[in-house]
Amino acid sequence: MAIECLVLGAGQEVGKSCVVVTINGRRIMFDCGMHMGYLDRRRYPDFSRISPSGDFTAALDCIIITHFHLDHVGALPYFTEVCGYSGPIYMTYPTKALSPLMLEDYRRVMVERRGEEEQFTSEHIASCMKKVVPVDLKQTVQIGSDLFIRAYYAGHVLGAAMFHAKVGDAAIVYTGDYNMTPDRHLGAAQIDRLQLDLLITESTYATTVRDSRYTREREFLTAVHKCVEGGGKVLIPTFALGRAQELCMLLDDYWERMNLKVPVYFSAGLTIQANMYYKMLINWTSQKVKESYATRNPFDFKNVRNFDRSMINDPGPCVLFATPGMISGGFSLEVFKNWAPSESNLVTLPGYCVAGTVGHKLMSGKPTKIDLDKDTQIDVRCQIHQLSFSPHTDAKGIMDLVKFLSPKHVVLVHGEKPKMATLKGKIEAELGISCYYPANNEMVTLPSTHFIKASASDVFVRSSLCPNLQFLGKNTDDNPWQFKDDRVSQGVCVMKGNEEGRVIHQGELSSLLRQEAHDVKFAFCFPVQLSSENRWTGHPPGETPPCPSGTCSLVLSLLAGLSSSPVQEKIQVGEASLQVESVRASICAREQCPYRVGDSQRKPELVYVCCEWTSKDSELAWDVISRMKSVVLTLPCSDS
Amino acid sequence: MTTVMELTCLSRGKGYYSPPCHVLRLGGFTLLVDCPLDLSSLSVFAPVPGGFGNGDRSAEGPVDATGLIRAEPWYKTVATLHLWDVSSIDVVLISSPMGMLGLPFLTRADGFSAKVYVTEAAAKLGLLAMNDLVLQHREFREFYSFDDSRFPRWMEWEELECLSPPLKETILGVEGIELGGWMPLYSAADAEDCVKKVQKLRYAEETCYNGTLMMKALSSGSEIGACNWTIEWIGRTVALVTGSIFSSGHALGFDCQALQSKDVLVYSESLSIDHVGSTEDDITHDSSPPRLDSLVDDASARSEEEERLNFICSCITRATEAGGSVLIPIGRLGIILQLLEQLSVCSEFTSSKVPMYIISPAAAETLAYTNVIPEWVCKQRQEKLFSGEPLFAHQELVKGGRLRAYPALYSPELLRNWQEPCIVFCPHWSLRLGPAVPLLRRWHSDPNSLLVTEEGVDAQIALAPFNIAEMKMKVLRYSFLSRIELKKITPLLEILQPKLAVLPEDLKEKVLFLNTSSTSISLAYYSLNETFRLPSSKDSSKIDISSDLVSQFQWKILKESNFSISRLKGNLVMRNGRPLILSRDELPPSDNNIPLMHFGTPDLPRLLARLTEMGIRGTIQGESECPRIVLIDYPEKAVIEVRKNSSCISAPSERLRCTIS
C-alpha cells in the first residue's frame, strides 16, 4: 500500500499546476493547468508520463480542478478534447460556471492578438465543461467502490477549494491555491482536522509574512485616488474574474464613501456578465457579504460602466479594469501602450507575474523602456503600484495549515525553488514532518496508512465503549472539574485461516472455540510447625470447640504470621481459610492430600496447610507460602 | 452503545405540509426525525370572528361557517411528541423546510439539548416559512384583537362536545388523544433562536454526532433543501427515506446512489390521498429487474406534471381574459416556481398586461433565495447557471414589472399599484390566514374569477366560512406529487437493495417482489405509536485496528481448530462512526496483569510426551476415572491432577511449576 505523487506541473515553479497522485492503486489528477510564460509545448504538463499508450481515460480515475485560474484549469479542454480523456471531472459549482469564461477569454487573446493557431476552440471548451460534475463544499462524493473526495473552502477566488481524497484508510489533501485570511469578498480557508498521509500544498509565498491587509488596501486606494485627483488614468490589469470583483467592491465602496464621480470602467473581456455569475454564487462568498445580500446584492456595482476601445484616448481621469492580468497581451497591453508614456497615469500590478510577461518586466526594477518585440518599444513614465495584498496564503498561513492538519508527509508545489527549500527546512525542523518539493516530472513515493479490518462482537464493543472516566482532580476556576476518558480496549483477536479477523471479549472465547475454558490451578500442601504447648491433639478436651477442629484459631494464628506481608491488609479471613487475590490457604484436614508432595505422613507437631492459586498470582503465592512455612502456630490456651 | 435499533412512528403525516414524525433509537441514542405542524387543522377556526350566521350552533349537518371555532387559532403539533422527555432526545434530523415548522416549540423547551441537523437550504426556507406564519398570525390578531389572557374556551370539553364530528376529529384525532398537541404559536424570536441552534449542512456533507453516528443528507427531490438521510454507526448503515420525488421540476432530484445496499431502509411515508388514485393502477410490474434511470428519469410522470401545469396555466389565462382575477393560495414553493416558469413562456399570458402579485412577508426574500442556491435546484436549472442565466424565470418577470412581491395585502405600495384583474399567489392554503381570506371574500361571487387550490385540503371545511351558497368563483383543485407513487415503491426497493426494509403498516401487501433477485430483502412493518424493535442483524460490527498494533500481536496458533489467537489491547477511538483501535505507546505490548487463559482438556499422553521432551519424567495414574493424575518423579516429585475443566498442578518448587504450566 503506497501513495505515489507524480508532479507534472508547478514543481519548483508557478504555472501549469498538475499533480497525479496514486493512492492504493486509484489515480487522481489534481488540476490541469497551463503555463502562461511559454508558448511552445512547455505550456502544458507532459501528459505522456501518465500513460505511454495515451489511454488517459483508463489510466485515471478522475480529474479534480481546484479553481478557475488558468494555471489550474487552462489545459483541461486540451486534455479532454485533444488528448481524449473522457473520464469524470470534478470541480465546485462556481469553478464549473466560471472556468469557461476564463478559458474563452484566454483563447480569444491567443487567437486575436497573437494571431496564433488555436490550441482549442470554443466548442472544445463547451464540450469539455459538459463532462464536469459540479460538487458542493463538504459534499462527499464516491467514485467507484472506494475513492471518496470532498471539497473544502479555500478562499483565494470564488469557488476555490482544497480537495480531500481517501482510498481505504489512506488519505491526502491537495490545497490548490488558498488564503488563510478573509478578504473583501471571500472567507478564509476552512478545513476539518483530518488524518492525512500526505498534504500537497501551494507555496507561492513560502517565505513572505504579510502584515495587515487593511493598510495594504488603503495604500492601493490612496494611490488610485491621488492619480485621478491629478487628472490621471488608472489601468488595473486583471483577469476577468476574482481580483476584478474584489478590487471593484473595494473601489465601489470607496467611491461611495468619498462621493467620487470619476468613471470606473470594465473592459470588454470583463463583462458585467461576470458579475451576474457572482450574484448567483453569493453563497460562496464570505459570511459578511452573504448576510448583506438580503437588502442588496453587493455585486450590483453602482459606479461601474462598460468601456469601449474608442475611449482609450478620451481626455479626463478614469479607472479601467482590463484583461488580461500580468499584461501578457490583449486589451490590457493595448491600453498600457497608450497610457504608459504619461507621468500622471498609474498602472497597478498583481502581486505575482509570470516570467516573460510585461507585468513581470515592470516588477523587476524600474524600467523606463520596455521592448515588446523587435519593432515595438514602449516608454514607461507612468507610476507603478504593486498590489501587495494577494489572494494567496503567506508563509505563516502555510505553517498554520500544516500544523493544524499534521499530516505524515508534506509535498510543496506552486512556488519558487529557493523559497521552497527554506520552507521545507522550517516544516521539518519546527513540525518534525518530512517534506519534499519535487521538480516537474519527478515522483515521490510514500507509504500509506492501512488499518486491519476486523469484525467485533457486541460484547467487546460494549465493553470497550463504556467510558472509563478518571477524575483528575479540581483544577482551575474556569474548568473546575477535570476528567480523563481513557478508553482501553482489551480483547482477543481471533483469526481462522485467512478469513477476516474477529475481535471478541475474552469471556466469549470459549464458546467461539467450542471448547470450555480450562482453568489451570496450582496447589501445594505443606507442613507448618505447631508450637510444643499446643500439639495437635484433635479437639481440646472438655470444651466445645469454637469451631470444628479448632481450625479458626489456627487460621488466626496463620494470619498473625503474615502480619509483616505487604499484602496483609488485603487478606480476607474465612472460617477455615485465608484468601488474598486468588491465593487461598486453608488448614488441610485430609489424611492423604493429593497436593502434598513427598512425605505425607502426619506428625503431631505438624499442621498441613493447603494452598491453591491461579497462575497470575504465582509470585504472591510463593511469598505467602514461604512466610507461612516459617510460622510456628499456636492455639490459644483452652481453659484446661 | 448497542446494536439494537427501535423505531416509533409518532405521526403518519399528511403529505407535503406536514411530513411524518418518527423517533429512532440506535446506538443508544434517540433521534427525532422531523418536527412538523399539522397546518391543515387550522381549518377548524373561523377566519373572521362573527359576521356569518346567527350563532346557532348545531353539531348535526354539514359544517358551515357557524360550526367553526371563533377564537385566536392555536396550532396542532405532534401530540405524542409531548409524551417524550425533551432532554432524552440526542439528535433531531430535519428533512424538509416543512419538517421544522414545529421545531421552535422543542428548542425553546427546558432541558432541550439535542443537536439539530438540517440542510442549509431547508433551514433558510424553514425560517422564512416560520416568519411567514408568525407575521400572518400577528396580522390576524391585530385585526381582530383577541383577549388571550385566559385558557381558550374551545378547548373545554363542553365546547368540544358541541362541535361537528369532522371538526372534533380534526381537533382530537381519530383516537381522541390529540388535544394535548394544540399550542399557541411561538414568537418570531423563538423561530430566530431555533434556527440559530441548528447545525446547517451542505449538500451530502458528512457529519458526525458524538464521534459515533455518521449522518449525511441527500436530496429527496420534494423541495429545495429537502433530504433523505443515511446514518452509519459501527459499520452498520441505515437509509431514511422521507417524502421523495424522483424527478422534480425545480428541486434537485432524488439521490439514489448513496441510499443503495444499506443494512436497514426506513420508509417513512404512509399511504394517503395521493396514493389512492394509483392503487388500482397497477402494482404489478413486469418481472425484468427495474432500472434506476427509467425509475428516476420517468418521462411519463414528468410530462403528466407538465400537462397539469399547462392546463392550470390555460385556466388562469382564460379567467384573466374574461376579466376575472385568479387567487392561488398555495404554500408549496415548487408549485409557485413552476407555475411562474410556465406562465413566463405562455404566449397568451406574456402578451397580456395582467399583473402578478406574490403576497407574503417572506415572498421577496424567498424568490431571491431560489436564484442563489444552484446546488439545490434540478439539473435543468443548474444548466442556467452554467450559461450565465438566472436559475428561475421569475427574476426576469420581476425585472419586467410583471411580477411584484409585497409583504402584505395592505402594504401602501401594493395599494398604489393594485390592478384588477390580477393573479395573486399567497399563503395560506387553509384559507384561514393571510391575504387569501379578504381576496376570497372579494372575488367569491365573481363567476369569471378562479381559485386554484390543492387536492387534499378538505374543500368543504376550507370554504365553509365563505358563504358557499353565493360562491360563483370557479374552483380548480389539483393534486401535485409530493411523494413516491405507490407503484414505484417496489421497484425502488429492488434498486436500493437494503437487507431489511421497514415500511409503514398500511403498505403491507402493497409491496410485492416478483423478481427472485429481490427476495433477499426482508420486509417489516411498523404501526403508529408502537415501538418497533428491529430484528438485530447477524453481522457484527466492523472495527479497524491500526497496523502498528497488529504488528505487536503475539499470535498463538491453535492446531485443533485452525484458529490463531492473540491478545489485543489498545486505545479505542471513534473515527467517522467506526471504532478504531490504536496502539498504546505507553503500555508494554504484553501485560502481566491479564490472566492467561487456557482452553480445552489436555491430552494426557501428549502432555507427558511434551514433559519428557523437557526432561521431566512422570507416569499417568488411573485409566478412566476422574480426576486423572500424572505423577512426576523427576527432577522432583510433583502431581498433576486433570479434570474436565480444571487442572491442578502441585509441585514443591516454583521452577518446576512454571515449566509444567
Ligand SMILES: [Zn+2]
Ligand atoms: Zn489561483
Ligand SMILES: [Zn+2]
Ligand atoms: Zn495558482
Ligand SMILES: [Zn+2]
Ligand atoms: Zn492438603
